Amino acid sequence: MGRNLFTIIILLLSITCHGLSEAGQEILAIQSVRVKPYEEAIKGFESACNSKTKRLVLSDLEEVDLVKEVKKIGPDLIVAIGMDALSSVKRIRNIPVVYLMVLNPASILSGEKNVTGVRMNVSQEKQLITLTKVLPEVKSIGLLYDPDRTGTLVKRAQDAAGKIGIKLIAKKVYSPTGVPSLVRDMKGKIDLFWMLPDITVVTPETFEFLLGFSLEHKIPVLTFSDKYVELGALMSIGVDAFDMGSQAGEMARMILSGRDPSDVPQVDARKAVISINLKIARKLGIHIDEKILRGVRIIYWRKNN
Template sequence: MNYIVLIIPFLTLVLLASPASAWDVLVVQKYRAKPYADVVRGFDSVDSGKTSVLILEELSEEDPVREIRRRNPDLILAIGADALAKVSKIGSIPIIYCMVLNPEPLAGNEDNITGISMSVSPEKQLATLRKNLPGLKKIGTVYNPAKMSSFLEKARFAGQKIGVQLVGAKADRPQDVPRALESLPRDLDAFWMLPDSTVTSPEVVEATILYSIRTKTPVFTFSDKYLRIGAAISLELNTFELGKQAAEMAKKIRSGTAIKNIPRAFAEQATLSFNHAVAAKFEIPLN
């Protein structure tokens, strides 16, 4: 009988504690993709909650918000701009976004939303480029102002602090990019290819690499896939680490920290790579 007296209270405590300790995370993404899966793996490696995935393209329910409310998760992890756009007006559930290039217009000033931009901070990117191009004084870029104005403003400020001038040429459409490239000054030390869909179509990337060859200007980019076609340096987002970074935010929310007190952030971890042949051509020291 003594055993029964001891065991029953223990089981009662376990049963009572289980619902309180439950932590359901709903991952919302438009489609299945390896980078998104890597984010989820990184998130799960840190967060101990129960994670389920909602694929918007596979959802029979016309209104994903209705399905999300039916599931009633403790937290939404919105991966990608399409997912953030769908969930951003759900005011009652905490939301962490990631893999979103330009989150400000989508997230607005909502108190229940925080997250991580798809970009590494401009300070870190420029510091990395400066380390590998010690003589860096002037860098050019082409960008769509509707998508990248906020990032460019931060980048200009970051450049001023380390003595690097950023010259930007606007392109509202992919067909505007060749003209924008030609408008850049000829004394640039590097060209910065941004993760802006306006400037990353195959035709535009080809025009950018030809510009690099013609003007003898090395290209600094956000993905190592462009190294294979002539870019010199890449600083590529580590999506697994991005998931871990999001999970650290989730832990703060779970512990009771208000989302408005968890600042929206840039991605912290990225991988630096070189095209050695191109780097040698431009006499870039490989540290």
């Protein structure tokens, strides 16, 4: 009975998906720039319901009134890919909008009822659970944050750490110049530094300082992007752009089938991509289980040292 029910559900989703395409409902994708992750996200979106989308790329447009252009096209739904794209379409209130590849949508949105989407963030609880599997010896974590930029993420991290039994030392910072002294104060108190996507905390200068601090005191850095792992952080827990696109496509399908966007909750990315720099692991004296390494992306340091 269970297997039959599962088969029926899959068939219904397939029929709904193809039905939307055949019904001629038009989807307009507005993306900030042409970069590989955004292209992967579009592919994932289109795969979720076998649909084709008309595209506008903001970096290609010059002196174009986007709102007028959208009105001329008259889409049934807008997909906003990237922060600039979401900022540009938030003024549109009469067309459903699904966003993705946006790190901190809360900094852009202000309760728009026609907007939902997938945050470019793996839930903090999932990140901490993943971290404890990779580095089970980590019991105390430090992080810095600007309350206006990542306060919401830190609250989630604190709640998650409490559930898992990890001590989280979170310090507020309001300028990049305050980062070094606050990090130094954590020496001897933390087993790992968690670098959040916070532009007050993360600058080229502060990241260079963090790498030096990490190597000198054998304190690994966990970050949100593999580009920082390539530069010397130990590990990143990031998102899968194609799967995020698929999530957004599933949400779009629900809306185009008649559900109100306000009834489709905003969510975090469901799939985590783990990257580890093995050269840095060796420098820090960290051993990572072979079973763990089979499921991660292995990165080697770009620097010649």
